[in-house]
Amino acid sequence: MASLPKPLSQNPSIELRNHSHKSIAVQGNLLFLSPRTRLFGKVKVSCCSHQTEALVDSSIPKSDVPVLSCPEVIERLNTFRDNYTGKQQFLAMYSSIVGGITTDPAAMVIPVDDHMVHRGHGVFDTAAIMDGHLYELDQHLDRIIRSAAMAKINLPFDRESIRSILIKTVTVSQCRNGSLRYWLSVGPGDFQLSPSGCDCPALYAIVIQDQSPFNAEGVRVVTSSVPIKPQQFAIMKSVNYLPNALSKMEAEEYGAFAAIWLDNDGFIAEGPNMNVAFVTREKELLMPRFDKILSGCTARRVLALAEGLVREGKLSKISVQDVTVEEGKGADEMMLIGSGILVRPILQWDDQVIGDGKEGPITQELLKLIVEDMKSGPPTVRLPVPY
Numbered sequence: 597m598a599s600l601p602k603p604l605s606q607n608p609s610i611e612l613r614n615h616s617h618k619s620i621a622v623q624g625n626l627l628f629l630s631p632r633t634r635l636f637g638k639v640k641v642s643c644c645s646h647q648t649e650a651l652v653d654s655s656i657p658k659s660d661v662p663v664l665s666c667p668e669v670i671e672r673l674n675t676f677r678d679n680y681t682g683k684q685q686f687l688a689m690y691s692s693i694v695g696g697i698t699t700d701p702a703a704m705v706i707p708v709d710d711h712m713v714h715r716g717h718g719v720f721d722t723a724a725i726m727d728g729h730l731y732e733l734d735q736h737l738d739r740i741i742r743s744a745a746m747a748k749i750n751l752p753f754d755r756e757s758i759r760s761i762l763i764k765t766v767t768v769s770q771c772r773n774g775s776l777r778y779w780l781s782v783g784p785g786d787f788q789l790s791p792s793g794c795d796c797p798a799l800y801a802i803v804i805q806d807q808s809p810f811n812a813e814g815v816r817v818v819t820s821s822v823p824i825k826p827q828q829f830a831i832m833k834s835v836n837y838l839p840n841a842l843s844k845m846e847a848e849e850y851g852a853f854a855a856i857w858l859d860n861d862g863f864i865a866e867g868p869n870m871n872v873a874f875v876t877r878e879k880e881l882l883m884p885r886f887d888k889i890l891s892g893c894t895a896r897r898v899l900a901l902a903e904g905l906v907r908e909g910k911l912s913k914i915s916v917q918d919v920t921v922e923e924g925k926g927a928d929e930m931m932l933i934g935s936g937i938l939v940r941p942i943l944q945w946d947d948q949v950i951g952d953g954k955e956g957p958i959t960q961e962l963l964k965l966i967v968e969d970m971k972s973g974p975p976t977v978r979l980p981v982p983y
């Protein structure tokens with residue numbers, strides 16, 4: 597009879613490999629060897645993106661799991677953050693639960709009974725910070741408020757107060773280049789499914805310094821086999837991004853940058869955190885309609901900026917309509933558009949090389965226009981941070 601995997605508690609030890617595939621044997625209480633290597637008791641834990649092996653030492657007395665006081669927890673959270681070596685730095689966080697801003701990453705936490713944590717009942721949005729300015733904050737703020745309404749989340753404060761809190765969080769962070777991310781949640785209360793016990797909707801915001809260099813190189817995409825979210829959920833930016841994460845992982849498994857969703861009628865929809873657009877042979881800018889996908893703030897801004905290219909005769913026209921896979925794969929240019937990547941040329945979709953397989957001239961123009969807009973656009977899209 598085939599043997600079932602043993603439950604963790606019956607395995608002799610835990611060993612999870614780190615990136616270099618070295619495993620480490622440890623005893624004692626919680627230690628932090630490296631940010632991705634945490635050691636609990638005799639349990640060896642390290643992280644690897646592709647592989648984990650779990651073997652638990654059954655001889656560990658349960659009492660080896662320490663019971664910690666609040667100051668001890670804080671000390672360990674500090675140690676955890678001190679050893680964190682991710683590329684991103686978290687500069688400031690606001691939480692309506694504590695009613696203030698912290699710049700200490702160890703204190704950047706949210707309550708475990710928040711329904712956003714255990715039921716996914718929350719919505720989020722972002723805004724880029726460039727050269728000390730918030731880009732399209734109001735557009736993103738309008739979207740999170742729309743998302744919150746669709747998710748039946750009451751606002752903890754009115755729009756103006758949320759806006760002031762977000763700006764203040766960036767001011768405190770002193771961040772000049774990075775991003776602001778924020779969440780509206782139905783809030784903490786209990787572990788029930790119904791949020792009826794949550795009488796304190798929450799706002800959280802974090803400022804992230806991102807050092808990753810801006811990349812305009814063309815990329816490859818594949819068609820996602822992970823189903824697209826139903827329309828009701830695709831048009832709101834909720835924290836339920838499991839399909840999006842799985843779709844991105846699928847792309848990475850194929851060595852591609854992103855996977856493209858088709859909608860239930862087979863039309864081109866969007867990527868997991870970006871919109872998509874095309875330039876046809878006739879120099880028409882084509883973008884899928886926004887009624888079954890997220891209304892991208894960057895994509896909408898690109899549509900406005902592209903009007904200038906129509907005036908200059910570089911584009912014949914701009915159309916937001918259903919786009920077939922045949923039209924998309926037969927286009928001269930294809931691009932991804934989103935606040936994280938701005939405008940990124942696509943050189944190949946599945947087996948189809950797009951156009952001549954090089955970064956397209958209109959895509960590059962649109963990228964230039966959006967970067968210029970971020971650096972010197974009008975006050976409607978560019979808000980100076982009052983440091």
Ligand SMILES: Cc1ncc(COP(=O)(O)O)c(C=O)c1O
Binds near residue numbers: 890892933936
């Ligand atoms: C599913 C999805 N589509 C499109 C976008 C692009 O939107 P934006 O340009 O506002 O970042 C995002 C990113 O937020 C997204 O998550």
